[in-house]
Amino acid sequence: MLHEILLSLSGQPSPLFSPSQGKDALAQDDLFLLAPPEKALLRSIAHLSQLHAQLRAHTSQISSAHRSVICRSVSTAIVTNHLGNFQKKVLEVEKAILAEDSGYVGGYGIVPLSTIVGEFTPWTRRMEWLWEVVKFIKPGNKVQDSRHGCTGAALINHLRTESQTGYLDVKEMAVQLATAAETAWMKQLSMWILYGNLPIYGKDDFFIQEDSDPEEDDAQFSMHMELLPSFVSAQTAGSILFIGKSLNHVRAKKKIPGGISTAPVTLYREHIQHLAGLKSPLSSTQLSTAVDWIRLSLSQSTLSKLLPLPRILEMLTLLHDFLLLGRGEFAVALVSHADSRIGESRRRGALARAHSGGLAGLLIKEGDVMTALAQAWAELFSLQKEEDPADEELELARELLRLSISDNKSGRPMTPSQRSTTIPEISRVSFDDILFPTTTCLTAQVRAPLDLFLSSSDIAVYSKIHSYLLGIRRAQIRLGDLWKRTSLRRNHPSPWGPPRSNSAFGQNKLKEGRERDNARIRQMRPIWATASACLFVLSEIGSFFQGEVVHESWQHLREWIEGPSLSTGSAPGSRPGTASSSKQQRQSRAASPDRGSSQPTSNTGPPSMGRHDPEALTVAHRRHLSTLVQSLFLTETEFTSVLRILLTSVDRFVALVIRLETIQRNMDLETDEGVVDALVDYAQEEREVWQDLRSTCDDVNAGMTDLVSSLRDIDDHRSGEGLGPATQFGMGQAWPGTRAEGSTGPGFHHYVPRQPAGVDRLLMKLDFGSLRGATLSPGLADLEFGRR
Numbered sequence: 001m002l003h004e005i006l007l008s009l010s011g012q013p014s015p016l017f018s019p020s021q022g023k024d025a026l027a028q029d030d031l032f033l034l035a036p037p038e039k040a041l042l043r044s045i046a047h048l049s050q051l052h053a054q055l056r057a058h059t060s061q062i063s064s065a066h067r068s069v070i071c072r073s074v075s076t077a078i079v080t081n082h083l084g085n086f087q088k089k090v091l092e093v094e095k096a097i098l099a100e101d102s103g104y105v106g107g108y109g110i111v112p113l114s115t116i117v118g119e120f121t122p123w124t125r126r127m128e129w130l131w132e133v134v135k136f137i138k139p140g141n142k143v144q145d146s147r148h149g150c151t152g153a154a155l156i157n158h159l160r161t162e163s164q165t166g167y168l169d170v171k172e173m174a175v176q177l178a179t180a181a182e183t184a185w186m187k188q189l190s191m192w193i194l195y196g197n198l199p200i201y202g203k204d205d206f207f208i209q210e211d212s213d214p215e216e217d218d219a220q221f222s223m224h225m226e227l228l229p230s231f232v233s234a235q236t237a238g239s240i241l242f243i244g245k246s247l248n249h250v251r252a253k254k255k256i257p258g259g260i261s262t263a264p265v266t267l268y269r270e271h272i273q274h275l276a277g278l279k280s281p282l283s284s285t286q287l288s289t290a291v292d293w294i295r296l297s298l299s300q301s302t303l304s305k306l307l308p309l310p311r312i313l314e315m316l317t318l319l320h321d322f323l324l325l326g327r328g329e330f331a332v333a334l335v336s337h338a339d340s341r342i343g344e345s346r347r348r349g350a351l352a353r354a355h356s357g358g359l360a361g362l363l364i365k366e367g368d369v370m371t372a373l374a375q376a377w378a379e380l381f382s383l384q385k386e387e388d389p390a391d392e393e394l395e396l397a398r399e400l401l402r403l404s405i406s407d408n409k410s411g412r413p414m415t416p417s418q419r420s421t422t423i424p425e426i427s428r429v430s431f432d433d434i435l436f437p438t439t440t441c442l443t444a445q446v447r448a449p450l451d452l453f454l455s456s457s458d459i460a461v462y463s464k465i466h467s468y469l470l471g472i473r474r475a476q477i478r479l480g481d482l483w484k485r486t487s488l489r490r491n492h493p494s495p496w497g498p499p500r501s502n503s504a505f506g507q508n509k510l511k512e513g514r515e516r517d518n519a520r521i522r523q524m525r526p527i528w529a530t531a532s533a534c535l536f537v538l539s540e541i542g543s544f545f546q547g548e549v550v551h552e553s554w555q556h557l558r559e560w561i562e563g564p565s566l567s568t569g570s571a572p573g574s575r576p577g578t579a580s581s582s583k584q585q586r587q588s589r590a591a592s593p594d595r596g597s598s599q600p601t602s603n604t605g606p607p608s609m610g611r612h613d614p615e616a617l618t619v620a621h622r623r624h625l626s627t628l629v630q631s632l633f634l635t636e637t638e639f640t641s642v643l644r645i646l647l648t649s650v651d652r653f654v655a656l657v658i659r660l661e662t663i664q665r666n667m668d669l670e671t672d673e674g675v676v677d678a679l680v681d682y683a684q685e686e687r688e689v690w691q692d693l694r695s696t697c698d699d700v701n702a703g704m705t706d707l708v709s710s711l712r713d714i715d716d717h718r719s720g721e722g723l724g725p726a727t728q729f730g731m732g733q734a735w736p737g738t739r740a741e742g743s744t745g746p747g748f749h750h751y752v753p754r755q756p757a758g759v760d761r762l763l764m765k766l767d768f769g770s771l772r773g774a775t776l777s778p779g780l781a782d783l784e785f786g787r788r
Contacts, residue, residue, distance in 0.1 A: 008049040069202030070152030073184035196247025406441035556754035620751035627753035646703035
């Protein structure tokens with residue numbers, strides 16, 4: 001019987017126990033001579049033997065088939081260390097019994113069953129805990145196991161939690177298994193952070209994944225936070241992603257003929273030593289320090305030549321000047337040529353309908369969009385004088401910027417790591433179809449190696465901001481152009497010359513013409529009042545966005561990058577810049593002395609973080625972009641919805657005014673010159689247009705009222721929470737790749753985005769304009785810009 005007990009404890013099947021009858025069951029037919037206390041002792045032995053057998057079976061499956069290398073390592077450690085120690089204990093007891101050790105064998109060679117059970121009693125708790133770990137790795141739900149299963153990060157977190165226990169033996173086993181799991185995770189991390197390659201085995205369980213996008217030529221990587229162990233902070237994870245992506249990018253480009261040329265990427269012994277110096281249990285601070293050291297060393301050796309500061313500043317300046325409308329003439333030219341292409345498309349559509357009776361020619365084609373951008377470039381180049389130096393920024397913009405018809409269905413969504421943790425959620429209200437009556441998108445091509453600094457999601461955010469600002473700017477331009485139509489504003493009819501002016505007929509005609517013009521002017525007064533009020537509102541909002549938000553934020557970011565002494569001395573303005581102002585800024589930067597931060601650092605000590613650190617610049621740019629998104633109210637769905645409705649009403653308002661001018665001109669030709677078109681009733685059309693124009697005028701007034709009300713709601717909401725634009729989204733806490741102000745480690749230049757003026761300043765301007773409007777025009781007296 002002792003022999004059968006020891007065999008069963010070793011995991012072998014035994015006739016003493018019958019697993020088919022239930023958990024911890026005994027074979028009652030063979031044990032009828034045993035007393036109840038002896039059967040109770042055997043049940044504990046049966047429970048332990050079944051746990052041992054189940055652990056052997058399940059760990060064998062996990063070690064051979066689980067998708068996670070970390071789980072396999074823990075399973076192997078359970079078999080090798082803990083189950084091996086249990087097997088050694090069984091052999092020790094058997095050896096002691098055979099040697100008739102007095103601790104086990106009593107008088108007459110009797111071995112008490114209670115002695116054997118007492119020897120293995122401590123192992124019951126240990127084996128039960130190991131069984132819980134195995135069940136955590138391989139749950140009993142086969143459907144769940146096949147689809148999800150246990151991840152390495154979840155297992156590491158579970159083992160680190162289980163080590164916080166009062167049982168010393170369980171704590172020791174948890175620490176040992178956690179060490180095995182962390183060692184396997186560090187091997188995966190070493191492949192990425194030293195070579196820039198994803199781990200060969202278990203890469204699906206690594207927190208950095210390669211995005212499969214057939215439209216992208218280069219490999220794109222993103223973080224999956226659910227696969228990240230809890231001891232790795234989001235900031236450290238961002239640094240790890242940046243290091244590996246940089247190494248992968250450099251190695252991939254070196255394989256391409258004519259690729260980037262930079263210093264060879266070598267495996268530094270110091271990098272390996274820093275990773276090898278990490279001991280389990282891994283500390284978040286120690287890991288962060290090691291990753292920072294490797295990142296700074298890599299930045300000073302390889303990335304300093306791959307991503308020089310002037311090249312980064314050149315790309316950021318291009319994005320600010322063109323996608324954020326820093327150069328005002330670009331927006332004017334683009335709107336002008338887009339409107340001309342729309343007019344040509346409508347004329348083609350009218351001809352096609354006249355010939356075929358269909359709807360051909362109404363849609364905007366890709367060629368129309370590309371032609372509008374090309375004509376805008378040609379106009380900007382024509383503004384340059386021969387004696388002026390070549391505008392390299394304009395050449396680069398024409399080379400990199402693309403205006404195309406976008407397809408939302410095929411658009412690549414932002415990854416959670418690039419969007420949700422850095423950029424606030426942008427309103428779903430679209431402004432992409434304002435420039436053309438179809439969804440268009442102005443994007444910038446990010447070439448290697450700048451794709452390490454700018455991601456596709458950053459360019460997508462820039463495109464949304466561009467469409468948003470361009471929609472406001474376009475409405476300003478179209479409303480301002482109405483004042484260029486002199487015949488609508490005033491008319492000075494000259495009297496007919498003799499002999500007709502001396503006749504009664506001529507004098508009556510002149511009187512009728514003047515009465516007609518006076519009646520039209522009286523009719524147009526409320527129209528001009530609404531147009532003036534709307535232009536004032538849009539101009540103030542556009543000036544606030546362009547000057548206080550975009551321009552000031554960009555100046556603040558550039559001063560942080562270059563240093564306070566290298567910033568331009570020009571005073572900030574609320575108006576968009578021009579090509580001449582951009583040239584002056586570039587010349588001042590070129591004339592400035594060499595930057596102190598670009599001097600080579602000493603190799604005697606550990607690397608120190610400077611402003612040239614590419615990851616620091618990347619994080620600063622992301623924070624700048626996030627502040628822009630919120631300060632431009634792009635996160636406010638109500639405001640963007642009201643603004644979109646107002647811009648649509650303004651387009652219809654302008655179109656009706658232009659149509660009214662055409663109808664009145666044709667009516668004058670009919671009345672004065674006798675040019676009659678028998679197919680058109682201009683009087684009826686004028687009445688219909690006036691009816692639509694009054695309705696649209698009311699819509700514009702209502703839209704202005706709703707717009708100001710939404711601004712007041714934003715002001716109340718943000719001031720009520722006591723949060724400014726720069727702090728509402730936790731600027732100092734949840735930024736991947738950054739450190740808190742009081743963090744230890746290498747010196748980190750913590751970038752804090754500029755906090756623009758609050759909404760109250762914009763509301764003060766609008767209120768002041770409404771007070772002035774009460775004395776200037778009856779159409780502005782009933783403000784806050786509401787209905788007359």
